[in-house]
Amino acid sequence: MIRVVGIDPGSRITGFGIIDCEGNHLRHVDHGAIQAGDGELGERLRRIFSELGAAIDRHAPAEAAIERVFMNKNADSAIKLGQARGVAIVAASLQDVAVHEYSANQIKQALVGRGHATKTQIQHMVKILLNLRETPQADAADALAVAVCHAHTRASLQRIPGRTSRAGRVS
Incomplete structure (x- = not known):
């Protein structure tokens, strides 16, 4: 069994989702949304x-998965998103948690079967795949989706002889 934390970085709201994976079996552990607010960027990043x-310290995941930054039309927003992503990677790395990255399309493909799924479809599939009673908030659902994508990718790579799970690792 391996514990994975999925991270959906944002400069105002960062979602996290923690799952346990054993083969193809996934079990929900925890999820949440960190409300960084509208204050100064330094305070939000802190x-x-x-x-x-x-959350990482409390649940002790072995691996982390994070969404790759995409280029937004607004360069300022993209820079702030990149900074939030960097802070999240450091938070995991400082606790010796290996960090892997996935594009939004990879995550949507792994959950819904197509790379252009809506947020509502992602929330619905997360609820079904993790047997949740209630639909998680959007940022937490996205983070759980990142964790599920990593779990599926990891399981697939383990079935290939001589292949390691280093694909997509942040370096």
Whole structure:
């Protein structure tokens, strides 16, 4: 069994989702959304680092998965997203958690079967795949989706002789 934390970085809201994986069996452990707010960027990044670090410390995942940054039309927003992503990677790395990255299309493909799924479809599939009673908030659902994508990718790579799970690892 391996525990994975999925991270959906954002400068105002960062989602996290933690699952246990054993073969093709997935079990929900925890999820949440870190509300960084509208304050100064430095304070928001500190809150993301602190709260995500506490969740990682509390649940002790062995691996982390994070969504890759995409280029937004607004360069300022993309830079802030990149900074939130960097803080999240450092929060995991400082606790010796290996970090892997996936594109939004890879995540959607792994959950819904097509790369252009809606947020509602992602939330619905996360609820079904993890047997949740209630639909998680959008950012937490996205983070759980990242964790599920990593679990599926990891399981597939383990079935290939001589292949390691280093694909997609942040370096």
